[in-house]
Amino acid sequence: MKTVIYVLSVCLSILLPSTVLALEIKGEWIQGGMVTGKTDPANNIEFLGRVVRINEQGIFVVGLSRDAKPSVQMTETFSDGSRRIHTFKVKQREYNEQRIEGVPKKTVDIPEEELPRIYKEIAQTKAARNIDSSLNSFLETFQWPAQGIITGIYGSRRFYNGKPGRPHYGIDIAAPQGSPVLAPSSGTITLVHKNMYFSGGTIIMDHGHGISSTFIHLHKAHVKEGDKVEQGQVIAEIGSTGRSTGPHLDWRMNWFDQRLDPQLLVDGLPTKNGDQ
């Protein structure tokens, strides 16, 4: 009898290998893209050197930067310690060039005495983007945070007053000063700053699992740090603070330090009826 039970349990372990649940992936593997996945909640997922948070349903999210390599790997470790490495091909994009004239001189030629302030603000921004909360707001269908005309897109190589700068990581939506900025999904406000050196009035919002939105050049904030906001709630007013030449919203998204393209997450254009 003992032998029978033993044989049976061996058979079971063969019939039920730990890889019985296939990894499900949703979203496009593209530079700047956000990809969600589903695995057994007991498994472990590693991506870009980071152990990824998995919710009770087994859902997780990762993001790809502007310059993500043509191929990326994801390691799935099962509860028995075995692992499987998944390789994904990443669609490579071409970025345009954009020359911006007339931004404040001090935001292009940076006076040395401003550096401590700038470093402090970089650290504050980094800390807010590093938050790994259990919110699941990133699963909502994102909506445009403002209505207006797109004047800048993700990824462009940028020149400010003729001087090469960092690429543009956000999407610019031009609209009159004071126009409302709406939460693109629900979330928690993790940073409110009246006037950062480059980004002016700045708000960072957590959507969970390392996904965050950053809104910059704001005229006025209508929220404070720690506020929980609903999708569509007014969080700020559009302005032209920081390195800016006119009122617009610059909306950025991150998966931790990876810069995502917000436009990949919303449909149509930021106008009333979705076209221009």
Ligand SMILES: [Zn+2]
């Ligand atoms: Zn911008």
